Amino acid sequence: MERRTFLQNTGTALAGTLLTDNVLAAALAPAKKKRVAMVGTGHRGLSMWGTDVLKEHGDHMEFVGLCDINPGRVETGKKMLGAKCPTFTDFDKMMKQVKPDILIVTTVDATHDEFIVKGLEYGADIVTEKPMTTDEDKCQRILDAEKRTGRKVMVTFNYRFSPHRQKIYEMLRAGAIGKVTSADFHWYLDVHHGADYFRRWHRKREFSGSLLVHKATHHFDLLNWWLESDPEEVFANGQLDFYGKNNSFRHTNCRPCPHKDKCAFYWDMTKDKRLMALYADNEQHDGYLRDGCVWKEDIDIFDKMAVQIRYANQVQVSYSLTTYSPYEGYRIAFNGTKGRLEAWIKEKQPWEEEAFDEIQLTTSFGKRELIRIPNNEAGHGGGDLRLRKQIFAPTGQDPYRQSAGTRDGAMSILVGIAARKSIDSGKPVKIGDLTSLKPQAARA
Numbered sequence: 001m002e003r004r005t006f007l008q009n010t011g012t013a014l015a016g017t018l019l020t021d022n023v024l025a026a027a028l029a030p031a032k033k034k035r036v037a038m039v040g041t042g043h044r045g046l047s048m049w050g051t052d053v054l055k056e057h058g059d060h061m062e063f064v065g066l067c068d069i070n071p072g073r074v075e076t077g078k079k080m081l082g083a084k085c086p087t088f089t090d091f092d093k094m095m096k097q098v099k100p101d102i103l104i105v106t107t108v109d110a111t112h113d114e115f116i117v118k119g120l121e122y123g124a125d126i127v128t129e130k131p132m133t134t135d136e137d138k139c140q141r142i143l144d145a146e147k148r149t150g151r152k153v154m155v156t157f158n159y160r161f162s163p164h165r166q167k168i169y170e171m172l173r174a175g176a177i178g179k180v181t182s183a184d185f186h187w188y189l190d191v192h193h194g195a196d197y198f199r200r201w202h203r204k205r206e207f208s209g210s211l212l213v214h215k216a217t218h219h220f221d222l223l224n225w226w227l228e229s230d231p232e233e234v235f236a237n238g239q240l241d242f243y244g245k246n247n248s249f250r251h252t253n254c255r256p257c258p259h260k261d262k263c264a265f266y267w268d269m270t271k272d273k274r275l276m277a278l279y280a281d282n283e284q285h286d287g288y289l290r291d292g293c294v295w296k297e298d299i300d301i302f303d304k305m306a307v308q309i310r311y312a313n314q315v316q317v318s319y320s321l322t323t324y325s326p327y328e329g330y331r332i333a334f335n336g337t338k339g340r341l342e343a344w345i346k347e348k349q350p351w352e353e354e355a356f357d358e359i360q361l362t363t364s365f366g367k368r369e370l371i372r373i374p375n376n377e378a379g380h381g382g383g384d385l386r387l388r389k390q391i392f393a394p395t396g397q398d399p400y401r402q403s404a405g406t407r408d409g410a411m412s413i414l415v416g417i418a419a420r421k422s423i424d425s426g427k428p429v430k431i432g433d434l435t436s437l438k439p440q441a442a443r444a
């Protein structure tokens, strides 16, 4: 054998051995954990994206940095998580020092864009809480940054993952009522949950974009997802006629309030140890009062809202959001060429063994069927758990198209932003005029 051929052959064999060894070593080595950082260590960040993710996916990920503008809250958060990682109040410092693979954004809504854009530029993929952001310019910045950096933004629409809503998606796709032509969608926040938005930072447009963005982003996303089309034009009405200035007395917040005895909305935060540790104990750093008065005169969001949406596939939607309802829930009805599909959340009755939500299908010239979907799981009917799995242990399967990116994030907030603009101007607003995204009859 010629020397050159021998060297070539032994070289190949050697390379083959090395390759096999490397593959084997890689397979045997413990999988490298995803390096995750979080900005915004408040209630949502620490629970849904903190303790719960660590409990379920701690084998695949680890926290390498926690950041919050409130130095006390970020330290409290670290203790609550039992994390060993460094904490920061300077976001850029965190990103430069810890270089995470994934950045979780759970700050106040109006600040999401800053951290999403910077996070992408620092080379991280982003998991952001809804709403993606609060106005059309910030939305465009996020869309541009994602394109520019080639990194990925995931928007966490947990509502899509509840079994009830998944079943609705399945039935509509299977043509249960033929072609959908219109929908009536009404959401009720009660005097506890609804009132809580008027206690917190959500009560100001500058932080939440109003509940048309902060809260209704969930509902508009569900509509976009169920209808598989993009919203095209929006007209809306909205007023603040219950909370805020609409009361004869008020105070700064509930704990020191002199009107405790006569105020039906008095809320004793001191009974909740976790909230006291996270917020009350850290008030000295930022002055934020978690138990703010629902009658404060600085409240500038609407507490009743009605929105008309025309979709690019010509479906018409009537939507409303009420924030001082005696009970919590929603009702939706889809009208189609072959029938009507109605759905609602049902409260568990004392005599029932398990909780369930309902769907009623009525076919034209046909029959009526009541379908019950068990709803015993915590966290939005088990939706939170399934969403975390989709993000931290993806299987590559997404049969109901539940994972959402920036286009979905944008299309849902743009309905709320357009509704807000429509209320301010008294005119209909076209979604296509707000950003570079153009509505499509069938969603991409």
Ligand SMILES: NC(=O)c1ccc[n+]([C@@H]2O[C@H](COP(=O)([O-])OP(=O)(O)OC[C@H]3O[C@@H](n4cnc5c(N)ncnc54)[C@H](O)[C@@H]3O)[C@@H](O)[C@H]2O)c1
Residues within 6 Å of the ligand: 039, 040, 041, 042, 043, 044, 045, 067, 068, 069, 070, 073, 106, 107, 108, 109, 111, 129, 130, 131, 156, 158, 214
């Ligand atoms: N998907 C859901 O069902 C759901 C439920 C609740 C909250 N959320 C979302 O989660 C996010 C957080 O909500 P939350 O209820 O935990 O609010 P929160 O007030 O408890 O937490 C927000 C945290 O962000 C921090 N923060 C604010 N501005 C900051 C800045 N510039 N830099 C760094 N930190 C900053 C605050 O100090 C606070 O600790 C919001 O976007 C909210 O819409 C989603």
